[in-house]
Amino acid sequence: MDYTMGIDIGGTKILFAAVDKNGNILEKDIVPTPTLDSKQIINIIERYISLYVGKYKIIGIGMGVPGISDVEKGIAIYAGNVPSLRNLNLVKLFYDKFKIPVYIDNDVRVATLGEKWYGAGRDCETMICITLGTGIGSGIILKGKLWRGANYCAGEIGTLKLKDSGLTSNWGITGSLEAISSGPAIGTIYEKIKNNVPVEGKVNTKIPASIVFEDAKAGNTKALKVIEDAGRYLGIAIxxxxxxxxxxxxxxxxxxxxxxxxxxxxxxxxxxxYALCEPKKICKIVRAELGNYAGAIGAATMVRHYLNKNVFWI
Incomplete structure (x- = not known):
């Protein structure tokens, strides 16, 4: 039996999965994302591709990459929270090494495909999938197909400017959704409030949001306020x-x-x-079903659609 491999590159972790034709995971791995340079990331990915290719009949590799990528050329134009991948031709790099078809897309869009094909969006023709993590992004399904935008930039909801002040995101936008409600933003805002310093400057991606949630559960009012604001602005954007x-x-x-x-x-x-009555009547707000591996499953399944010449995008 043949399989496809899904790789989901995130700001804090890289996920790998060998996936069958029905979206089932045979094997999966997760490793922290190195932050120093692209060579470390490439070496890790090559190691796991070699591992999976040695164990399974892998007919293609799908990759989810943060930020904006040229899907046709296979280039990570702006890799968001993994800046060391910027302008790398990932498709050429890994195809030249393994001689297996390689396809890339935005990490949230491949997660959207996973949820559309095998998760919460199975029965939806028009839907939005939003992921909240190191960054904030979204994918859009219109009439059953993925909407990528005129040049593959659709869905960057994290860049939406909601305030005139506050932190500045990795996109360079002060007061954006990602600078308010992403994991690192929540951690950074909380640290600044605790230390009685102005909430300004760059988001510090080294401060985990988990600390804020733990303190909030213990009743810390400052932590609760930071999380409440993050949720409130997410609701406004949605x-x-x-x-x-x-x-x-x-x-x-x-x-x-x-x-x-x-x-x-x-x-x-x-x-x-803030949502209008009529669109709100039909729209359900739900949790994702596939968990952390939605992106890897979507990326792996995307490969089969490409190989079978199924047009899954518009």
Whole structure:
């Protein structure tokens, strides 16, 4: 039996999976994302490709990459929270090494495909999938197909500017959604508030949001306020998205979604306040079903669609 390999490159971790034709994972691995240079990342990916190719009949490799990529040329144009990959031709690099077809797309878009094909969006023709983690991104399904945009930039909801002040994201945008509600932003804001210093400057990606959630669970009012604000601004952004796209469903995944009601309660309150009545009637806000491996499953399954010449995008 043949299999495809999915690789999901994130700001904090890289996930690998060998996937069968039905979206089932045979083997999976997860490793921290090196931050120093691209060679370390490439070496890790090559090691796991070699491992999987040695154990399974791998007919193709799909990769989810942060930020903006030229899907046709296989180049990571702007790799978001993994800046060392910027302008690398990942398709050529790994094809030349392994002589196996390689395809790339944005990491959130491949997670969106995973949820569309095998997860919460199986029965949806029009949907949005948003992931909350080191960054914040989204994927859009219109009439059953992936919308990439005119030059593969669609879905960068994290760049949406919501405030005139505050932290500045890795995109260089002050007061953006990603500078308010991403994991590193939550950690950075909390640290600054605790130390009584202005909430400004760059987001510090080394401060984990998990500390803030632990303190919030213990009743720390400052931590609770930071998380409440993060959820509230997420709800505002999602309401605008729903008003614009009119989807049947918004799927929310990523590590921060695991925080549950702490972030979903303020999110839903502001969403219900700002979403228009008519689009809100039809739109469900749901949790992702595939967990951390949605991107790897989507990337691996994307390979089969390419090889079978199934047009899954518009």
């Amino acid at each position: 309401a605008g998205y729903v008003n614009l796209i009119n989807p049947q469903m918004v799927i929310i995944g990523g590590g921060l979604a695991d925080a549950g009601d702490m972030i979903f309660k303020p999110l839903l309150e502001s969403y219900n306040k």
